Amino acid sequence: MSKVRLLVGTKKGAFVLTSDGKRENWEVSGPHFAGWELYHLKGSPADPNRIYASQTSGWFGQVVQRSDDGGATWNPVGNKFAYDGVPGTHQWYDGTPHPWEFKRAWHLEPSLTDPDTVYAGVEDAALFRSTDGGQNWEELSGLRKHGSGPHWAPGAGGMCLHTVILDPSNAKRMYIAISAAGAFRTDDGGATWKPINQGLRSEHIPDPKAEVGHCVHHIAMHPSRPSTLFMQKHWDVMRSDNAGDLWTEVSGNLPTDFGFVIDVHAHEPETVYVVPIKSDGEHYPPDGKLRVYRSRSGGNEWEPLTKGLPQENCFVNVLRDAMSVDTLDSCGVYFGTTGGQVYASRDAGDSWTPIVRDLPAVLSVEAQTLA
Amino acid sequence: MTIRVLLPAHLRALARLEGEVRLEVEEPVTLRSVLSALESAYPMLAGTIRDHVTQQRRAFLRFFACERDLSHESPDAALPEKVVQGKEPLLVIGAVAGG
Numbered sequence: 001m002s003k004v005r006l007l008v009g010t011k012k013g014a015f016v017l018t019s020d021g022k023r024e025n026w027e028v029s030g031p032h033f034a035g036w037e038l039y040h041l042k043g044s045p046a047d048p049n050r051i052y053a054s055q056t057s058g059w060f061g062q063v064v065q066r067s068d069d070g071g072a073t074w075n076p077v078g079n080k081f082a083y084d085g086v087p088g089t090h091q092w093y094d095g096t097p098h099p100w101e102f103k104r105a106w107h108l109e110p111s112l113t114d115p116d117t118v119y120a121g122v123e124d125a126a127l128f129r130s131t132d133g134g135q136n137w138e139e140l141s142g143l144r145k146h147g148s149g150p151h152w153a154p155g156a157g158g159m160c161l162h163t164v165i166l167d168p169s170n171a172k173r174m175y176i177a178i179s180a181a182g183a184f185r186t187d188d189g190g191a192t193w194k195p196i197n198q199g200l201r202s203e204h205i206p207d208p209k210a211e212v213g214h215c216v217h218h219i220a221m222h223p224s225r226p227s228t229l230f231m232q233k234h235w236d237v238m239r240s241d242n243a244g245d246l247w248t249e250v251s252g253n254l255p256t257d258f259g260f261v262i263d264v265h266a267h268e269p270e271t272v273y274v275v276p277i278k279s280d281g282e283h284y285p286p287d288g289k290l291r292v293y294r295s296r297s298g299g300n301e302w303e304p305l306t307k308g309l310p311q312e313n314c315f316v317n318v319l320r321d322a323m324s325v326d327t328l329d330s331c332g333v334y335f336g337t338t339g340g341q342v343y344a345s346r347d348a349g350d351s352w353t354p355i356v357r358d359l360p361a362v363l364s365v366e367a368q369t370l371a
Numbered sequence: 372m373t374i375r376v377l378l379p380a381h382l383r384a385l386a387r388l389e390g391e392v393r394l395e396v397e398e399p400v401t402l403r404s405v406l407s408a409l410e411s412a413y414p415m416l417a418g419t420i421r422d423h424v425t426q427q428r429r430a431f432l433r434f435f436a437c438e439r440d441l442s443h444e445s446p447d448a449a450l451p452e453k454v455v456q457g458k459e460p461l462l463v464i465g466a467v468a469g470g
Binding site: 034035036057058059060061062063076079080081082102 | 415432466
């Protein structure tokens, strides 16, 4: 029988939540790495028992952990993220040049085909790759050395590369996003990169054709349509149907188009989920009501999903990597909050149940569907 | 020389250690030589006390021994004699900072 495993990263450790395919009863394991910030955990599509975890601390820096048994046991692997060559400078908050400094890995993206290959999106923004199971990391420096690098600037959460998407139909193509530089695409396996930010509009950027500078919060793609991308920008929900060459706004009737997460239904490439957040100054749902919004038309028309979610006095946030879907017949949708709840829907969002209510603030949720 | 090092709880957990670490370190016994021996014996600690590239002490960690703060000493300065003799441990302490 199928199983679902949720890998949950929190401010104070990692948790592994497991259920059979009914997704009614969940076993909770953790905290793993208690006391550390677990920015992201993700399993290898090629070997689901191979899981990588980014463990960080303001005191002790970066650690990468690897499990080869589905999260039961873990071992630290390599944590040396050294920028290629002279790192150079990017733009600081006040507009002055600031040297690139490694702070932490925000996102780990295992290869679709090789369990030993994994990508790491890090702060200060850069993309690293390991081909030996996380022991050694090498920067794909063509991204950072794109001519726009000196003009990249941090968002409020730091200058982080937080999104890495691998194209299942083209091993040479991948997408990344940086807050607040924007989105980039490579078509040659990471050697060279192209900014893909045309069509984005941001209040603080007067030039509508600006190559970089947009605060992209997250991007999602359905594997059957790898040239269609959905983006939650700082403000605005966007889509592109040409691999990011041009974006159009699909915020439509959302109550607010600020937010962090965005994801796509496992079997319906035009069904998209977001969690609207009131504003960049008030990181909680509008009116104290936690609502997932679903569009079945690829954007523009959105419906609120509220059944089982708190509809009063709810002031949590849902961070950019904290939503995921499983691939069971009735698509499961999961998200975690800064209030420590992890909500699950077994019916593609129609209704929700909290799996856990009182974890530390949730930073990331990844669902694995296991045979 | 056998040098005693006491690590913060999180680093002991990371290295799966209980209590003090005892390291064989050749003279001269300095912060640099002790940390190199520590990282050699426990590779998972590399980068957690001093930066991989710059070798600078991480900002929220401090080094103490014999009731002295050694955090701003040269990494090549000799450690106190009682540490060298194994009578006192070198303490790596996480700063009381953050929340």
